[in-house]
Every structure is written in C-alpha cells, then in structure tokens.
Amino acid sequence: MTDTATGTPTAVDAFAPELEERLAAARRIADAVLFEGYVLYPYRASAAKNRLRWQFGVLVPPGYAAVSGESAHQRTECLFEPRSGDRIAVELRFLRARRRTVQRALPDGEFETVPELELGDRVLQPWDEGAEETVRLLLPVELLGGDGVVHPFRLAAARDEEHLTHDDGEVAGRLLRESAAVAGAVRVSARPLPGPYGTLLLTAVVENTGGWTPDGGARREDALPHALVSAHLLLAPERGTFLSVTDPPRWAAPVVAGCRNEHTWPVLANPPGTRDDVLLSSPIILEDHPRIAPESPGPLYDATEIDEILALRTAALTEREKREARGTDERAGAVIDLADSLPPEVLERLHGAVRALRDVTDPGSGSGEGEQPWWDPGADRDVDPGRDRILIDGRHIGAGSRVRLGPGRRRTDAQDLFLHGRTGVVEAVLHDVDGSVHLAVTVDGDPGADLWRAQGRFRYFQPDEVTPLDDGDGGPFAEEA
Structure with missing residues (x-):
C-alpha cells in the first residue's frame, strides 16, 4: 500500500x-x-x-x-x-x-x-x-x-x-x-x-x-x-x-x-x-x-x-x-x-527415512546416456545402460544378485569390518545426488533381515567393496559371454 x-x-x-x-x-x-x-x-x-x-x-x-x-x-x-x-x-x-x-x-x-x-x-x-x-x-x-x-x-x-x-x-x-x-x-x-x-x-x-x-x-x-x-x-x-x-x-x-x-x-x-x-x-x-x-x-x-x-x-x-x-x-x-x-x-x-538416494532399478529412473560416471576412466566397473545393473568384475550385478562383502579401510568403521567375508543379497542399485553408486545389501543370516527389508533399511556398500559370487550362487545375472 x-x-x-x-x-x-x-x-x-x-x-x-x-x-x-x-x-x-x-x-x-x-x-x-x-x-x-x-x-x-x-x-x-x-x-x-x-x-x-x-x-x-x-x-x-x-x-x-x-x-x-x-x-x-x-x-x-x-x-x-x-x-x-x-x-x-x-x-x-x-x-x-x-x-x-x-x-x-x-x-x-x-x-x-x-x-x-x-x-x-x-x-x-x-x-x-x-x-x-x-x-x-x-x-x-x-x-x-x-x-x-x-x-x-x-x-x-x-x-x-x-x-x-x-x-x-x-x-x-x-x-x-x-x-x-x-x-x-x-x-x-x-x-x-x-x-x-x-x-x-x-x-x-x-x-x-x-x-x-x-x-x-x-x-x-x-x-x-x-x-x-x-x-x-x-x-x-x-x-x-x-x-x-x-x-x-x-x-x-x-x-x-x-x-x-x-x-x-x-x-x-x-x-x-x-x-x-x-x-x-x-x-x-x-x-x-x-x-x-x-x-x-x-x-x-x-x-x-x-x-x-x-x-x-x-x-x-x-x-x-x-x-x-x-x-x-x-x-x-x-x-x-x-x-x-x-x-x-x-x-x-x-526412523530410517532416506531421500538422498534414488532407486535405479525402477525402469523410469537411473543413469541415462550422457551422465558422467563416478569411476575413473579405464576401471573395470561401469554402470550398465539397462539402468538396473552395475558391471563388477565382468558380471552384471543388480537386485537379487549374491555377493561377498569386503568393506575397505578407507571409508568404514569397526562394525563394517565385522562383515568382512560375509555374503548377502543385493536389494537395489542406488545413486546419490553426487552420482556415486551404492549397493543396498541384506546380509545372509541376519535374524532381522525380513524386518529391515519391510522397512526399506539396508546396509550400503560401494561397488569396490563387494565381489560377485560364482555361477550357481550369483543370482539372476550370468557372466557376460
């Protein structure tokens, strides 16, 4: 006025x-x-x-x-x-x-x-x-x-x-x-x-x-x-x-x-x-x-x-x-x-609300053509154009894949080190807002796994902290021909 x-x-x-x-x-x-x-x-x-x-x-x-x-x-x-x-x-x-x-x-x-x-x-x-x-x-x-x-x-x-x-x-x-x-x-x-x-x-x-x-x-x-x-x-x-x-x-x-x-x-x-x-x-x-x-x-x-x-x-x-x-x-x-x-x-x-990650297993989301990858050029890991998988050691890993955990020393704590050598199932491949790739994993033998899964709560690892298990235990994605 x-x-x-x-x-x-x-x-x-x-x-x-x-x-x-x-x-x-x-x-x-x-x-x-x-x-x-x-x-x-x-x-x-x-x-x-x-x-x-x-x-x-x-x-x-x-x-x-x-x-x-x-x-x-x-x-x-x-x-x-x-x-x-x-x-x-x-x-x-x-x-x-x-x-x-x-x-x-x-x-x-x-x-x-x-x-x-x-x-x-x-x-x-x-x-x-x-x-x-x-x-x-x-x-x-x-x-x-x-x-x-x-x-x-x-x-x-x-x-x-x-x-x-x-x-x-x-x-x-x-x-x-x-x-x-x-x-x-x-x-x-x-x-x-x-x-x-x-x-x-x-x-x-x-x-x-x-x-x-x-x-x-x-x-x-x-x-x-x-x-x-x-x-x-x-x-x-x-x-x-x-x-x-x-x-x-x-x-x-x-x-x-x-x-x-x-x-x-x-x-x-x-x-x-x-x-x-x-x-x-x-x-x-x-x-x-x-x-x-x-x-x-x-x-x-x-x-x-x-x-x-x-x-x-x-x-x-x-x-x-x-x-x-x-x-x-x-x-x-x-x-x-x-x-x-x-x-x-x-x-x-x-408890456990996460908004910084987006699920790239959804066909409508994920890393598309032209996105800048998080890894160094020439590394042996790459984000698959199919948007629901990541290539680790020549194997496509996505939801349902079985992996062996090997948390690194650079970005981990004592609790993660207790999981070294344990096996688990990948629940989702996720990207954070900076473009880094994370694997949501349920650890085998965890008595609370069903509860965590129902609540959407997982343990998260980067691609260099997991190793694909051999065929027969490796989930739905076979080794590349």
Whole structure:
C-alpha cells in the first residue's frame, strides 16, 4: 500500500487472499528458519548451550556492530520478472528478545527476584523469550526504480507482569517481562537488466537503525533485546516470477554471479512444479523449494539432529528435567508433551527415512546416456545402460544378485569390518545426488533381515567393496559371454 498524500509505502495488516495463501505455505518453511536454535535439547534454561542462543540472522544495533563484528543489516539481491502493473508483497519476520525475570512472593506482599521458582508441573527460571514480529508491505513495482522505497519501523519498549499462583490459589510469585525498543528499516529497489526479457535486479535491504550504544563492558546479551533476531524476508509478486539464484538460466548466470547477498540467501519457496512466485531470503543456506520432512510430527528447534533421536532422548528426561523444560518456555513445554505422546507407529516412521538416494532399478529412473560416471576412466566397473545393473568384475550385478562383502579401510568403521567375508543379497542399485553408486545389501543370516527389508533399511556398500559370487550362487545375472 502507498500513502496517497506522500507517495511513500505504508505497512499493511494482511495481503489479499491469493497472496496470503501463497505466503502461508512458505511461512511453514520460514518458521523453521525463524525458530532454528531457539531452544535446544535438553530444552532447559540451565543448559549451557541454551545460554548461547540467537545465532542466525541477528541484526544488532549499529553501535554494537561497530565494536563486535556482528552485522546491523542483511542484503538480498535476486532476479525478478514482473508483469504490467505488478505489485510485490514484502514480509519481514523476526524475533524480538523479551527478557523474563522470576520473582517469589514474600509474606508482606512484596516480591523478590530469585534464580528459580517451583510451581506445580513447572520450574521457572530467568529466560529470554522470543516474540514474533512482522512488517508487511505491498509495493507497486513502478515505485522501485532509482533509490526505491524505504519503510522505517519502530517497536516501543514494553513491560508487563504475570502473577503466578499455587494450586490452592495462593500467590506464589510473578514473572516480569521487559522488551526494549527496536528500530529498523526495509529498503527495496529495482533496476532493469539489459536485454529483451524485462528482468529486474531486485534489491531488498533490512537494517537495524536503533540508537542503543554499548558502554565499555557491554556484552552480546545486553545488545540482544535491541536486535532483530532470525530476521528473514518473504517476497511474493501478484503476477510476476523470480529466477533461481542457485540454478539460474544460462543467460542470467553472469548477473547472478555478481549479486550481493550479505548475511542471507534467497531461494525459491513455492512448491516444486508450481510457478516460481515466492522467494524466501533466509539467514541459513537452503535449497530451492525447501520442504518440511513429512515424518516430522512437530518443531524440535534443532535441524542438525534426527527427529527420532531427539524424540527418544526427550522422552527419557527425568520428571524434574521435564518440569524445568516446561518452565523454560511454552515451546519447550510443547516439545516435552509431544515426545511423551508419540505412539510407536510414529516413532517407527521417523526412523530410517532416506531421500538422498534414488532407486535405479525402477525402469523410469537411473543413469541415462550422457551422465558422467563416478569411476575413473579405464576401471573395470561401469554402470550398465539397462539402468538396473552395475558391471563388477565382468558380471552384471543388480537386485537379487549374491555377493561377498569386503568393506575397505578407507571409508568404514569397526562394525563394517565385522562383515568382512560375509555374503548377502543385493536389494537395489542406488545413486546419490553426487552420482556415486551404492549397493543396498541384506546380509545372509541376519535374524532381522525380513524386518529391515519391510522397512526399506539396508546396509550400503560401494561397488569396490563387494565381489560377485560364482555361477550357481550369483543370482539372476550370468557372466557376460
């Protein structure tokens, strides 16, 4: 929206339904960015790693940036193909650190600050909560030429308190929450690129413009209440489209190589196979069209871990630890409740999901003509054009072939070495995203083989770690004539 009196952009509370629908789908991905590292296992304020938080997308006040080496801004540049009369939705999302103090009620009606307060199913401790903040703009593309548009914003300081009671209604204490003033600006501009395509180089800058300055002994935790935490942008035109910065068209590659993306990385955030009309500029590196794993039952706030491990370890916390986690943060409490409520079939679904491999035994997939092989030229192994086999020592090996295992020392561990000399059956020939070949094998004599096979879980070996068995034991593929 634009102020008709001044011609300057103003914020909007919501976008039109069609735009809102597209952005809502992208926000599910953006939420993983917004809360990445927000509260880490074991989800307690007393854990050392939860005292060193807010690592991604932190835009500190300029005064602190000058002495700390951290950044007060992030810059996004991408390629945008507008349509006539187009407008672009810009949504800035970030967390605002809200400092929480715990106080205990005294007999005289006063309160005193304490390091913790036990209350029913919670143990409350001091904590920096994260309040989600959003700035939304709807900008006519025609206003973005030259210096573009600038939208300043300011969030006033705030203070509130929450009184706490025991189960019998007696006052137990209170929580004091304080939010410092935060100020920033969103700057958006565009310039046309040479050529017949009508493409624009779109630049969006988010900056912290707060006036807070540190004293001589100021620490990072003193600056955080004045910072924009986990700051990222969502961009969506009404009719136009974006070009990928990760995999641009050949003609656009030189321009993309010159784009300045500082402290953020833009990726296409629309679902795969749809129009490229949503872009997420993220403070962590993502791939185009990122997706939430369908097995994930809910946010665990730590994308570097495996859902199953986190869920199992969380369920194993002591009752005292769970009470402290519930008192740390509402989101941490939700993780505890989630882990305690997961049924066995959901935990089983979490285990062993593999997406980096593709099955080349499917006639519709595999290595086709012209693909670069993984092996050195002249080696005695080759990927068969039939897409379902690999040539090892003159024999075609594929699903159903019997092999003898010989794990090498270069890329193995003690458990693999225990399998040296054992025999097994090849279940599938697979390629990973780098083009390397892997053989999925069921080991003979494994009492859990049927269960592993039903769940699609195998042991994986590279072609130089297996030897085809002799004819008669060699499966369905005979030696080449």
